[in-house]
Amino acid sequence: MKKICGAIPANPEGCEANKGFTLVEVLISMVVATVLVGAIYSSYVIQQKAYTVQRDLARMENCLRAAMQIIRSDLLNSGRNGEMDGTLGIMESRRWNQLNLNTLDTGVNGFQGLTLTTGMDGDLAAGILPDGSADLGVTQTISYRLLDTDADGRRELYRIDSNYPAGAATVPAVPNGVLLCDCIDDMGFAFAIDRDHDEEIDRVNAPPNPSTLIWAADVNNTGGLETNLDSNNSGTITQADAGGVAIGQEVAYRDSRAVRIWLLARSARPDTNYHDGKVYQVGLKTINPEIDNTAMFRRMLLSSTVTLRNRERRP
Numbered sequence: 001m002k003k004i005c006g007a008i009p010a011n012p013e014g015c016e017a018n019k020g021f022t023l024v025e026v027l028i029s030m031v032v033a034t035v036l037v038g039a040i041y042s043s044y045v046i047q048q049k050a051y052t053v054q055r056d057l058a059r060m061e062n063c064l065r066a067a068m069q070i071i072r073s074d075l076l077n078s079g080r081n082g083e084m085d086g087t088l089g090i091m092e093s094r095r096w097n098q099l100n101l102n103t104l105d106t107g108v109n110g111f112q113g114l115t116l117t118t119g120m121d122g123d124l125a126a127g128i129l130p131d132g133s134a135d136l137g138v139t140q141t142i143s144y145r146l147l148d149t150d151a152d153g154r155r156e157l158y159r160i161d162s163n164y165p166a167g168a169a170t171v172p173a174v175p176n177g178v179l180l181c182d183c184i185d186d187m188g189f190a191f192a193i194d195r196d197h198d199e200e201i202d203r204v205n206a207p208p209n210p211s212t213l214i215w216a217a218d219v220n221n222t223g224g225l226e227t228n229l230d231s232n233n234s235g236t237i238t239q240a241d242a243g244g245v246a247i248g249q250e251v252a253y254r255d256s257r258a259v260r261i262w263l264l265a266r267s268a269r270p271d272t273n274y275h276d277g278k279v280y281q282v283g284l285k286t287i288n289p290e291i292d293n294t295a296m297f298r299r300m301l302l303s304s305t306v307t308l309r310n311r312e313r314r315p
């Protein structure tokens with residue numbers, strides 16, 4: 001018959017031992033628990049990091065696509081109902097300082113912008129529209145600029161609209177400006193042109209590809225197009241084009257017939273487990289993250305071409 005044992009003294013003779021855990025067992029349990037909690041925590045951290053990266057990428061992509069859509073739409077409307085005398089349409093695409101709206105800058109802090117105009121209600125001349133309403137002869141000037149107003153190393157893309165109330169600007173330094181994207185690394189534009197006005201976009205007939213388009217840009221920042229960015233006539237603009245080749249006499253923006261747009265976004269935070277070995281071409285600029293020591297940032301490049309609709313009439 002089993003004896004019921006009291007609590008004290010422990011394990012008197014004849015009693016069935018009421019064993020607790022030994023110190024070794026407790027230590028082993030603690031080690032196992034610690035390892036388990038550690039594994040669960042690292043798995044949580046890894047998942048959290050993956051989630052943050054995915055969220056950042058999704059945000060960049062949404063931002064890029066929305067901005068591209070707005071730029072495309074403005075380009076399609078540029079020069080609307082306008083005369084082909086240079087008073088409506090694309091005005092300039094030069095490099096501007098990232099801190100000062102009115103300062104041209106071909107250096108490292110200079111970023112390519114775009115300015116275009118459209119007749120708000122007809123053309124520049126006041127008069128009566130076909131539907132009988134008054135044509136006030138009002139124009140709308142829209143500029144796209146990259147600025148780093150919050151000095152975080154990434155550029156903010158602003159759409160500056162002359163018809164937008166200056167008092168309602170989102171940033172005081174950018175009157176009439178609306179912030180489209182705050183994650184931009186760089187922006188670029190190139191222009192397909194018709195210099196001889198034969199209604200055909202001008203091409204280069206040279207090896208290796210006959211009839212490649214001239215993609216002109218204002219590399220010397222003078223306000224006219226003088227450089228073909230596709231200098232090796234490969235049909236694409238890459239680092240191998242080494243900044244482009246001269247096309248002879250400077251071409252006015254009113255002779256452009258299509259616009260190529262590049263938008264490059266960059267993640268907010270560096271990722272020490274990530275290495276970007278790609279080289280990006282954004283218009284006239286080559287961006288090599290390895291050389292810039294920014295290879296731990298994720299980037300996303302979006303490019304699109306707009307054929308300008310409002311170029312059929314000439315004075």
Ligand SMILES: [Ca+2]
Nearest residue numbers: 148152154155
């Ligand atoms: Ca910034």
Ligand SMILES: [Ca+2]
Nearest residue numbers: 194198200202
């Ligand atoms: Ca032509």
Ligand SMILES: [Ca+2]
Nearest residue numbers: 218222224226
């Ligand atoms: Ca020029």
Ligand SMILES: [Ca+2]
Nearest residue numbers: 230234236237
């Ligand atoms: Ca090329």
